[in-house]
Amino acid sequence: MAGGGGPDMEVSDEELMRRAGLRQPQEVCGISSAIVVDNIPEVGKERLAKLEAVVMKIMSRFGTIVGKPYFPIDDNGVTRGYVFLEYRNEKEARSAVETANGYRLDKSHIFTVNLLTDFQKYMDLPDEFTPPEPAEYTREENLRAWLQNNDAHDQYAVLYKGGEGCSIFTNTPNEPVPVHEKDYWTDKYVKWSPQGTYIASLHAQGVILWGGENFSRKRRLFHPNVQMIDFSPCERYMVTFNGAPDHDTDPQAVIIWDVRTGEKLRAFNGQQHKEWPIFKWNFDGSLFARMTENVISVYEAPGCNLLGKESLIIRGVRYFSWSPTDNIIAYWTPEESQVPARVALMELPSRIEIRTMNLFSVADCKIVWHGQGDYLAVKVDRFINNRKKATVANFEVFRMREKQIPVEKLELKDTVQGFAWEPHGTKFAIIHEPQAAHGVSVSFYEMAADKLKHIKTLEKKPVSHIFWSPQGQFVVLAGLKQSNGVFEFYDTSDMTLMNVTEHLMATDVEWDPTGRYVVSQVSWWMQKVDTGYIVWSQQGRLLQRHSVDRFCQLLWRPRPKTLLADEEVKRIKRDRKEYSKIFEVKDRMTHSKASKALVERRRRLMSDFTEYRRRVESEITEAQRKELRGGMDQEDGEFDEEIVEYLVNVDEVILK
Structure with a gap:
């Protein structure tokens, strides 16, 4: 080296790279960014340009394609059913393999996508088969762990800070317990699956499904600019919509997914539909249907083919429901x-x-x-x-x-x-407004065994919405948005008014799945001030009040259908009084523990403050105190005395 250093001063290239914090360049295979797309249509030269345009449009979604695609051609001038593509780097190529593999171009052509480097790996396989080592067992997360809560406490998701923050809480009688929290969890909103197994978050590139005890990522569904999502009742399928323009050969507006595998089942056009959801599912998720002009099309899942040979032709059909x-x-x-x-x-x-x-x-x-x-x-x-x-x-x-x-x-x-x-x-x-009267009335009816029976009509009520408890019997009559936020809680077994409460400017109401609690919300999406939510009991008693910065939405986590038979459910309801005694004792113990914990917390805070004050007083000298008072000593200073009087009570005596 320069400077007369001897052999002992020589440094290798590897050592220089290590000291500089760099890694030595590695030899890269030139075909690592190339892929092979198989199962494409076999066409002649006259249709090759159109096929190339379709393939480029589809595969360009996953990265930037370098150069022109290469279609091998046989002796008759017909393509061989596969094409070679090259991306800018290996990362984009691998992304294309993961996402485009299994892409359904039409009924007869489903893409099979592989890296070009994989072919060499397959060619180098030994002639003799060697059984692989058995993989170590990995315990899967319990996707329904929240149902094992001993007190049957439910969970809910809260989206706040204008959508930048999202948290999962367990609802307890005293205060919510945080379960999971994440910033920038979604770009738009979140949604629970119908049975509560997954929570879906929407992003610019598609949808992510989260689940398990730690809410880890389970599936990633690639659908750029996704706007709306919908689950089938069985949770096995999901529908996503991004509003892409209709295309005869390559629809992309609406996609049906298999939730368990993340596989794309089929895509549909969606511009002609003006309401969401576009597809409506039957009760068990085996059939789904959509309506266009004079036509109701019913499809089978998971094949996504028409039920029967053709759609239902119904002249002038305006609406349908399963x-x-x-x-x-x-x-x-x-x-x-x-x-x-x-x-x-x-x-x-x-x-x-x-x-x-x-x-x-x-x-x-x-x-x-x-x-x-x-x-x-x-x-x-x-x-x-x-x-x-x-x-x-x-x-x-x-x-x-x-x-x-x-x-x-x-x-x-x-x-x-x-x-x-x-x-x-x-x-x-029914909320109705009689023509001969001023104000809104609410009427209750019952489907008796022999006739339709009128129960009661509540007249002149500030009501805009009706919210039944998921278990029935209890109902909340709410005046939302511009109706002053008045809530009336009724027990419809005897039409008893249990309580009248208020939540000014409330925009939404959500019952929990068990019907024990109800939440009123002021969403930042609709109101820009006083955002947050209040938790009420089913009788209308205020339990918790939470003011949340730019609060957007609260969603209770759904519960799957009970496994108990109808007779067992009826027996439990019949013996409810016996169970209620046990629950009352448990509730008193819970409140006692909560009160004790609150007292201990306040004592700890007071002790910490007293210790902090003692430490600060010992650090500040008398000279520093005098300097803080502007050089004036408390003993010889002049102070103005001010007397403040408070009215304690008033005794009123009536003289006869």
């Missing part, structure tokens, strides 16, 4: 010329109409299923005054479990603003 417990769809068609409007029930896959009803002077219909599929309510808006004005005339209520499906008619002739079935029961509630 029964929540049976393979039955309800739909309605409007009047046309001399043909009346019609509501029909069709059983699938037989396509037999099991019940129809003709309606006249119809402006619109709304179809609402009972949660257990026992009843179907059709709200009919009828024309009056020569079709110049529409008003609600009646409800048609179908008894689905009775022979020939009889129909009950309820005539209101009022403007209806809301309707809701009791989830587990036979009641329903």
Whole structure:
């Protein structure tokens, strides 16, 4: 080296690289960024340009393709069914292999994508088979661990800071217990799966599914600019929507995914649909359907092929809905010329109409299923005054479990603003505004064994929404948004008003899955001040109040359907008084422990403050104190004395 250093001063290249914090360049295979896409259409020279454009459009989503794709051609000038592509680097190539493998171009062509370097690996396999070493057993996370909580406490997700923060809490009677917290968990919003197994987060590149005790990443579904998501009731499938333009050969707006494997099952166009969800699932997730003009298309899962040879052609169909417990769809068609409007029930896959009803002077219909599929309510808006004005005339209520499906008619002739079935029961509630009165009324009805029975009407109520407990019986009548945030809690077993509360500017209400708690929220997405949420008991007693910075949403974690038989559930309800004694003792112990913990916490804080004050006082000298008082000594200084009087009480004596 320069400077006359001897051999002992020589430093190797490896040592210089190590000291500089650099790694020595490694030899890289020139084909590590190349891939092979198999199972593409075999076409002649006249269609090669179109095939190249389609392949480039699809594969360019996963990275930047370098150069032109290479299509091997046989002696007849026809492509051999595979193509070679090269990306900028190996990372993009591997991303294309992971994401595009299994891509369905059409029914006959499903892509198989591999790295070009993998072919050499497969060619170098030994002639004799050597059984691999058995992999060490890895225990999978319990995806339903939260159900093992001894006190059956539920969890909920909170999105705050305008969407920048997201936390999972366990709800306890005194205060929520943090379970998991993460910043920038999502770019838009989060959503629980129907049975609570996963929580999905939306991102610019697609959707991520999280689950397990530590909420680790389980699946990643690549769908750029995804806007909306929806699960099947069985949680096995997911539908994603990103609003991409319709394309005849390469639809990308709507994609059906297999949640267990992350496999893309099929893509559909979505521009012609104006409501979400585009696809509606039957009760067990085996069928899904969508509606276009005059057509209802029903598909089977997981194949995503049409049920039968063709779609249902129903002239003028406006709306349809699945029964929540049976393979039955309800739909309605409007009047046309001399043909009346019609509501029909069709059983699938037989396509037999099991019940129809003709309606006249119809402006619109709304179809609402009972949660257990026992009843179907059709709200009919009828024309009056020569079709110049529409008003609600009646409800048609179908008894689905009775022979020939009889129909009950309820005539209101009022403007209806809301309707809701009791989830587990036979009641329903209607918000309506009588024409001859000022104010809103809420009426409760019951589907008795022989007739439709009116229970009670509450008049002049500040109500805009009805929220039934998931278990039935209890209901919250809420005035949301511009209705002053008034909440009335009712027990519908005897129509007792349990409490009247208030949450100003409340925007949402969410019952927990067990029906023990209800949450009112002020979302930052709708209101920019006083955001947060309040937890109430089912009787309307305030339990917790939380002010949260830019609070966006609170979502209770759903619970799967109980495994108990109906007879066992009825027995537990019948013996509820015996269980309640045990729970009351446990609740008192819980509150006692909580009160003791609170006292201990306050004592600890006071002790810490006293110690801090003593330490600071010992560090500051008298001279420093005098300097802080502007050089004035407390003993010889002049102070103004001020007397403050407080009114303690007032005794009022009446003299006769």
